[in-house]
Amino acid sequence: MRERASIAITPTEEDVRIAYLAALAVAIHVAESVIPSPLPGVKPGLANIVVVVVLTLYGLRAAAWVAVLRVLAGGLIAGSLLAPTFFMSAGGTAAALAGLAAGRAIPGLGPVGFSVLASVCHILGQFFVAWALFVPHPSLWTLLPLLLTGALILGGANGILAAGISRHLTRPGAPP
Numbered sequence: 001m002r003e004r005a006s007i008a009i010t011p012t013e014e015d016v017r018i019a020y021l022a023a024l025a026v027a028i029h030v031a032e033s034v035i036p037s038p039l040p041g042v043k044p045g046l047a048n049i050v051v052v053v054v055l056t057l058y059g060l061r062a063a064a065w066v067a068v069l070r071v072l073a074g075g076l077i078a079g080s081l082l083a084p085t086f087f088m089s090a091g092g093t094a095a096a097l098a099g100l101a102a103g104r105a106i107p108g109l110g111p112v113g114f115s116v117l118a119s120v121c122h123i124l125g126q127f128f129v130a131w132a133l134f135v136p137h138p139s140l141w142t143l144l145p146l147l148l149t150g151a152l153i154l155g156g157a158n159g160i161l162a163a164g165i166s167r168h169l170t171r172p173g174a175p176p
Contacts, residue, residue: 018054018062022069025050029074039143042150045119045158047074048096052115052162057169060101067093084134088126095125111166112159119155123147 011019029047037043047070055063071093075081080089099121103109109117127147131140 014058014062017058018065018069021050021054021062022066022073025066025070026073026077029070030077033074033078033080039146039150042147042154044154045122048115048118048122049158049162049165051096052111052118052159053165053169055100055114056111056162056166060097060104063100064097067097087133088129091129092122092126095128096122111163112156115159115162116152116155119151119158120148123151 025047028050032043032046035043048067051063051067051070054066071086071089072081075083075086075089080086096118099117100114103114103117106113127140127144
C-alpha cells in the first residue's frame with residue numbers, strides 16, 4: 001500500500017491575525033445584512049470599521065485580505081455568492097481598496113479620512129456595477145447625490161469609531 005504524501009502548512013502570526021479579523025468582519029457583515037435599509041444600497045458599513053482599523057495598524061495588504069475575505073465568506077454565508085448583491089459588494093470593495101491605496105499617499109490621513117474615502121469609493125463602485133450590469137437607466141443617476149451623502153455621513157461616523165478603536169489597540173512591539 002502506498003503512503004500519501006502530506007503537506008504541512010504552518011500559518012504565520014500574520015495569517016492567524018488576518019483570519020481572526022476577517023472572521024470578525026464577516027460576522028459583522030452577515031449581521032448587518034439582515035438590518036432593513038431605508039434606501040437600497042445604503043447600509044452602515046460597520047464591517048468596514050474592521051478594515052480601517054486593520055489598515056491603520058497593519059497596513060494595506062492586511063486590510064485588503066480582510067476586505068476580500070469578508071466579501072467572499074460573507075457572500076457564501078449569506079447565500080448571496082454570485083448573486084447581484086455579491087457583485088455590488090465586490091465592486092464596492094474593489095473601489096474602496098483602490099481608494100485606500102491611493103489615500104495612503106495623502107500625508108496625515110487618519111482613520112476618519114480613510115473611512116470617508118473608502119465609503120465614498122465603495123458607493124461609487126457599487127453604483128457603477130449597478131449601472132453597468134443591472135440598471136442602465138438614466139434615472140439611476142438621480143440617486144447618486146443621496147447615496148454619496150449617506151456615504152459621507154456613515155463613513156465619517158465609522159471613521160470616528162475606527163479612530164477610537166485604533167487608539168486603544170497597538171501592534172505587537174509598538175510603543176504603548
